[in-house]
Amino acid sequence: MRAFIFPGQGSQTVGMGQALSAASAVAREVFQEVDEALGQHLSRLMAEGPAEELMLTENAQPAIMANAIATLRVLEREGGIRLADKAEFVAGHSLGEYTALCAAGALGLAETARLLRIRGQAMQAAVPVGEGAMAALLGLDFEAARQIAADAAEGEVCEAANDNAPGQVVVSGSKAAVERAVELAKVRGGKRAMLLPVSAPFHCSLMEPAARAMEKALAGADLRAPLVPVYANVTAAPVADAATIRTLLVEQVTGTVRWRESVEAMAAAGVAEFIEFGGKVLGPMVKRIAPDATPTSIVTMDDIEALSKAL
Missing domain, CATH: 3.30.70.250 (Malonyl-CoA ACP transacylase, ACP-binding)
Incomplete structure (x- = not known):
């Protein structure tokens, strides 16, 4: 069994997505759609920096998502791969849970970008800098x-x-x-x-104002049942019901990211292969949690081509 997994904040870096964009029209389409959804040239910021601006939570969150989805879309469109045929589950670390939901068709790309922009701004605003x-x-x-x-x-x-x-x-x-x-x-x-x-104390009760902001934003979001179940951060259990996912995403803002338990649960369910899209952060964690599992990081066109042949 296989899970597709998606990284959280901290995996952003200037130059992210640039080589992929140069090599694939599919990746360029993803970045353009996110730029248009946000009314911002985020792809240029990702490619050129400055790093301080990219690291701002409101930019980093949609940027990490866009990079991971671009990687997945290139695999799907150019490799003729369907996520639902190749993965039993999806999961993501913190903001990566939104990426996972987008990957599994529960959220549209533009909507995911807008939700992450709201999430980033709300999390940053919840606590004054330095407190x-x-x-x-x-x-x-x-x-x-x-x-x-x-x-x-x-x-x-x-x-x-x-x-x-x-x-x-x-x-x-x-x-x-x-x-x-x-x-x-x-x-x-x-x-x-x-x-x-x-820049802020994420995933604790100080984030309550951000949770209320996300409750409002998610109430109006077009959130559908995912093609495959997503392991939720706050329960470390699979969920496929849209209403439940909506509730858990609100709880996630202040709740503990139970990544260790999520990977343990997926491994116990029979997942032996964990494929991380758009980063190299989660793979080492997976190996420490489930030593018998095989983690793979997919970042470059060479990675995508190798995975396409292997799946």
Whole structure:
């Protein structure tokens, strides 16, 4: 069995999609449709930078999605591949869940781009710059990291935001509380703990205003049942009902990204092959979570051609 998976924020880089766009009219169509949906030359920003502007959450989220969907569309159109014939499930990390839904036909490309623009703006606006933080706690299991976050809160917000892989948990919340969590992790057996260079404290209760913004945006979105089930971040379980997906996407803004559990569940369901489109971030995580699985990253035209022959 096979799952198609899609990366989250942090996989953006200046030059992303440029070679693919030069090589394929299909990729250029994807980037053009996203540009038109946003009323912005996002593809130029992706290709040329500046990096500081591309890293802004409201730009990074649709850019990462567009790059991943372009990669998939080239495979589908030029390789004659149908996702529903080649993958039993789709999944994505944080914003990648929207990409997964787009890939599986639950959301149109233009609508996905607009939703991610709203999501990025709302998440950035939810907490004034400098008041929130996120930190990676390495070498601790999820329960230990969650307890450290709870103990570090001291009346402020500090919560487990991303359960990425064994020994890799990200906490999020008020800056002082997250800084306390970093220090606590060091004395409670963590191998390493460090603040992350992010612009807002994602996936914690401080994002509640962003959740309300997404509830409103998703209420008016044309969201259909996906061609194959999507593993939801907040439940680590497959879902194929549009109304449920809508609810879970709202919960996802403040909820923990349960990526480790999602991969474990897919592997337990029989998935042996995980194909990541548009990034090289999730593959190493998959290998740590499910050592017997085979992860593949698809980024270049050569990657796409090799996968087309292999499927």
